[in-house]
Structure formats: C-alpha cells, structure tokens
Amino acid sequence: MAKTGKLYLIPNTLGNVGLTRVIPSWVIDQVKGIKHFIVENPKEARAFLKKIESDFEQSEFVFSVLNKHTTELDKSNFLDPIAQGENIGIITDAGCPGIADPGAEMVKMAHEKNFQVVPFVGPSSILLAQMASGMNGQSFAFNGYLPIDKSDRKKRLKMLEKQSRDFSQAQSFIETPYRNIKLAEEILDTCSPNTMLCIACDVSLDTEFIKTLPIKAWKKNLLNVLHKRPCIFIIQS
Amino acid sequence: MAKTGKLYLIPNTLGNVGLTRVIPSWVIDQVKGIKHFIVENPKEARAFLKKIESDFEQSEFVFSVLNKHTTELDKSNFLDPIAQGENIGIITDAGCPGIADPGAEMVKMAHEKNFQVVPFVGPSSILLAQMASGMNGQSFAFNGYLPIDKSDRKKRLKMLEKQSRDFSQAQSFIETPYRNIKLAEEILDTCSPNTMLCIACDVSLDTEFIKTLPIKAWKKNLLNVLHKRPCIFIIQS
Numbered sequence: 001m002a003k004t005g006k007l008y009l010i011p012n013t014l015g016n017v018g019l020t021r022v023i024p025s026w027v028i029d030q031v032k033g034i035k036h037f038i039v040e041n042p043k044e045a046r047a048f049l050k051k052i053e054s055d056f057e058q059s060e061f062v063f064s065v066l067n068k069h070t071t072e073l074d075k076s077n078f079l080d081p082i083a084q085g086e087n088i089g090i091i092t093d094a095g096c097p098g099i100a101d102p103g104a105e106m107v108k109m110a111h112e113k114n115f116q117v118v119p120f121v122g123p124s125s126i127l128l129a130q131m132a133s134g135m136n137g138q139s140f141a142f143n144g145y146l147p148i149d150k151s152d153r154k155k156r157l158k159m160l161e162k163q164s165r166d167f168s169q170a171q172s173f174i175e176t177p178y179r180n181i182k183l184a185e186e187i188l189d190t191c192s193p194n195t196m197l198c199i200a201c202d203v204s205l206d207t208e209f210i211k212t213l214p215i216k217a218w219k220k221n222l223l224n225v226l227h228k229r230p231c232i233f234i235i236q237s
Numbered sequence: 238m239a240k241t242g243k244l245y246l247i248p249n250t251l252g253n254v255g256l257t258r259v260i261p262s263w264v265i266d267q268v269k270g271i272k273h274f275i276v277e278n279p280k281e282a283r284a285f286l287k288k289i290e291s292d293f294e295q296s297e298f299v300f301s302v303l304n305k306h307t308t309e310l311d312k313s314n315f316l317d318p319i320a321q322g323e324n325i326g327i328i329t330d331a332g333c334p335g336i337a338d339p340g341a342e343m344v345k346m347a348h349e350k351n352f353q354v355v356p357f358v359g360p361s362s363i364l365l366a367q368m369a370s371g372m373n374g375q376s377f378a379f380n381g382y383l384p385i386d387k388s389d390r391k392k393r394l395k396m397l398e399k400q401s402r403d404f405s406q407a408q409s410f411i412e413t414p415y416r417n418i419k420l421a422e423e424i425l426d427t428c429s430p431n432t433m434l435c436i437a438c439d440v441s442l443d444t445e446f447i448k449t450l451p452i453k454a455w456k457k458n459l460l461n462v463l464h465k466r467p468c469i470f471i472i473q474s
Contacts, residue, residue, distance in 0.1 A: 009369060018263065020262045021263040021264075022261050022358045023358075024258055024260055024261050024262075025257045025262050026255065026259075027258075096364065096368050097368060098368035098370075099364070099374045100374055100375055101374065103368075103374070104372065104374040105371075107368070107370070108372070108449070110371065111448065111449040116447075117369045117371070118369070118445070118447075119365040119366075119368040119441075121258075121358070121359065121360045123358045124361075127333065127361055127363075128358070129356075130335065130336060131336055131344070131356040132335065132344060132354045132355070132356040133344070134335070134341055134343075134344035134345030134354070135341065135345070137335045137336045137337055137340070137341040138337055138381040138382075139381050141376075141379070141406065142376065142378070144375040144376050145375075169378065169380075203356075204358065208355070210353075210354055210355075210356075211348065212345070213348070
C-alpha cells in the first residue's frame with residue numbers, strides 16, 4: 001500500500017521582495033520536492049516556483065485551480081493525489097494559505113479525510129501588523145472586510161470598538177486598497193478620540209509604513225499614503 | 238544630529254529546531270548588525286545570538302531585561318539608544334515579539350515616541366495553528382489564557398463557542414502545558430458535539446501534531462499526546 005502524502009501550506013511574499021526576506025530557507029528546500037499544487041492562479045504559482053528553483057520542470061507541475069469558479073465536485077477531487085502517496089502544496093497569491101484566502105476549505109477537507117496538514121512559516125500581514133501595533137498581543141481578532149454599506153459599516157466599526165473595550169481585544173480588519181482612504185476617514189469620524197488606531201501598509205516591503213496613534217492624533221492629510229496600498233487597520237479602545 | 242534608530246521585532250524558534258527552518262535568511266542577516274536588545278531572558282537571547290553568528294562579540298551586546306519584575310522607570314529608558322541612532326531588537330524566548338509576550342508594551346512606547354517599528358517574519362504558533370486548522374481564515378480571534386477557576390472557565394468556553402457561532406469567528410486560546418489534558422477534557426465535556434475543535438501541539442517542530450475534528454469525534458484517549466507540550470486550541474461552532 002502506498003504511503004499517504006501530506007498537505008503543505010506554502011506562504012508567498014506580500015509583494016515584490018526576494019523570497020529569502022520572508023520565507024525560511026528550509027521551507028524553500030521543502031517546496032522544491034513538491035510537484036502537485038493547489039493554487040489561486042497558475043501564473044502566480046509558476047512565478048513563485050521559478051524563484052524557488054524546484055527540482056521539477058515547469059512542464060511536470062500539476063496545478064489544481066481553486067477560486068470562486070471551482071465546483072464542489074472539483075474540490076472534492078483535489079486531494080486525491082495525497083491518498084496515492086503524493087504531497088500537495090497550497091500556494092497562495094500572497095501571504096499565508098488558510099488566512100483570508102480560499103485555502104482554508106481545502107484544509108478542512110484534508111482533516112475530514114484524516115490527512116496530515118503541515119503549515120510553513122511565512123509572511124502574514126495580519127500577524128506582522130499585530131506584532132508592530134503595540135496593541136494587546138494577549139487577545140486580538142481579525143475580522144476580514146467590513147460591510148460596504150456606509151451605515152452598516154459605521155455600526156460595525158462601533159461594535160468592534162465596543163468589543164475591543166469590553167474584552168481588551170485588539171480588532172483588525174481590511175479593505176480593498178482603492179477604498180482605504182475612505183475607510184480610514186470613516187474610522188476617524190466614527191471612533192472615540194482616545195481609541196488607538198494602527199494602520200499598517202505594505203507590510204514586509206521596502207515601502208512598509210506602520211503607525212499607531214490615538215484617533216485624535218491622526219490627521220486626514222496623513223492618510224494619503226494609504227492610497228491603493230494593501231493595509232491592515234487595527235483599533236483598540 | 239544623529240539619525241534615529243529603529244525598533245526591530247525578532248522572532249525566535251518555538252523549540253529545538255534550526256533557525257533556518259523558521260526564520261528567513263535575510264532576517265538572520267539583519268539581526269547580525271544589531272547590538273542593543275530588549276530580552277525576556279539574557280541566557281536565551283545569548284543562545285539565539287550565538288546561532289545567528291552576530292557581527293558583535295558576546296561581550297559587546299547590551300541587554301535590557303523585560304519581565305514582570307521590570308519597573309516602569311526602567312522600561313521608559315529602554316528605548317533611549319534609538320534616539321541616539323542605535324537600532325534595538327526585541328528578542329522573545331519563543332515565537333513572535335508582541336504576540337502573547339511582554340514585548341507589546343515596548344512597541345506601544347516606541348509609537349508614542351514616534352520611532353519606527355519593523356516586524357520580522359518568524360514562527361507564530363497561533364498563526365500556524367490557524368492556517369492548519371481549516372477553520373474560518375476570514376475571521377478569527379486569539380483569546381490568551383482562559384480563567385483558572387473551573388466554573389468561570391466553563392462559562393468562558395460557552396461564551397467563546399457562542400461568539401464563534403454568532404460571528405462565524407474561529408476562537409483560539411492556550412493553557413499552561415501541564416494543564417493541557419485537563420482543559421481538553423473540559424472542552425469535550427462543555428462544547429456542543431458538532432462544534433469543531435482543532436488541537437495544534439509542538440507547532441513547527443519535528444513532533445508537530447495538528448488535528449481538527451468535531452467534538453463528538455475526539456476521544457479522551459487521543460488527548461494523552463498533549464501532555465506538557467505547548468498547544469493551541471481552536472473552536473468553531
């Protein structure tokens with residue numbers, strides 16, 4: 001009987017920086033030996049695999065594409081190679097698989113099939129922002145995207161601010177980069193003057209910007225730097 | 238006028254594994270040039286610095302010790318070298334500074350003084366467990382330690398289970414390793430049979446164990462593996 005393979009979770013850079021800046025060399029070595037991948041975008045995955053200098057030729061790679069168009073039936077077959085003794089790697093377009101990306105669903109399925117899941121170390125903008133925020137590292141929550149509707153979003157912001165106060169829990173969230181400035185302005189207009197706000201942009205890149213100030217000390221003209229750059233917002237009241 | 242230094246957040250391994258397994262080589266290179274450190278434990282920090290092959294001799298390092306005995310006055314002086322143009326690194330005993338460790342307070346102070354804070358990539362058992370859990374990666378919270386009192390702890394577990402259901406938010410927490418089995422038994426006794434439970438032990442080590450199952454499928458005899466090993470628990474209802 002063939003030995004069962006494993007599901008490896010392979011982080012990617014958060015933008016245009018060298019792999020060795022954010023991925024441990026041992027992880028790069030492990031990925032060299034993997035041929036089967038579940039990816040968001042084969043083009044991005046090929047670029048990544050070119051950088052790690054895989055033991056395999058580009059023509060040998062087997063990609064399963066996981067995105068919003070992938071059917072349930074397809075997904076249910078993606079892990080079949082593991083049963084046949086092959087390892088599979090999930091490569092995300094940016095950051096850590098399973099964190100704010102579609103990979104979590106495949107991981108869930110792997111546990112249902114009793115396959116071993118191995119997470120590799122790499123850059124998570126959420127975690128790096130939390131580290132660098134100076135906010136409560138004993139209790140923190142990531143909340144994904146806020147509602148788009150302005151009044152719903154205001155309510156949600158108020159609620160997150162209340163949760164951060166009631167549970168001393170730092171509350172982080174994200175926005176589509178081109179709407180960052182708008183969200184930041186709404187945070188300044190909605191939250192209490194003494195609530196702390198951390199904005200972390202371009203985390204782990206040369207252009208990284210991370211700053212924590214009370215709401216009352218943030219000036220709207222400081223927010224122009226956020227335009228179209230990936231940001232994590234963290235509040236704590 | 239001297240150029241201002243920066244505060245670097247330097248992760249450490251989560252146990253006895255080589256640095257290159259969990260710390261990017263570029264990060265190791267950056268740390269070689271740092272002489273001033275804020276540490277939990279100078280002995281651990283010296284062992285770490287020996288492994289990275291610093292540009293400095295052990296006798297040249299300047300350590301500020303940050304633990305529960307450190308006075309507020311001492312803390313307020315720890316960042317002075319930054320104003321004088323020196324970089325400072327925070328080295329934690331295990332994992333990422335600012336995450337479930339005393340470093341966050343120094344980071345907060347750095348922001349108050351308008352110093353730049355730079356987080357380096359490294360292993361976080363909380364993040365790696367979340368990645369490998371297959372639970373909601375769009376919304377998750379880390380809650381630190383639960384109350385020690387049995388009835389308070391039961392209430393808190395019930396509340397976390399409810400929060401995970403109400404907000405579709407995965408809820409993680411930790412325990413002192415020698416009490417892991419007891420906590421795990423209480424989770425099985427307290428949570429609903431269909432609530433998912435991930436237990437992640439010895440994350441990033443050779444002995445790593447990560448498993449997600451519904452409460453009803455966990456058997457108490459499976460829990461013996463947790464004894465005295467660092468664990469992350471995650472529930473989602």
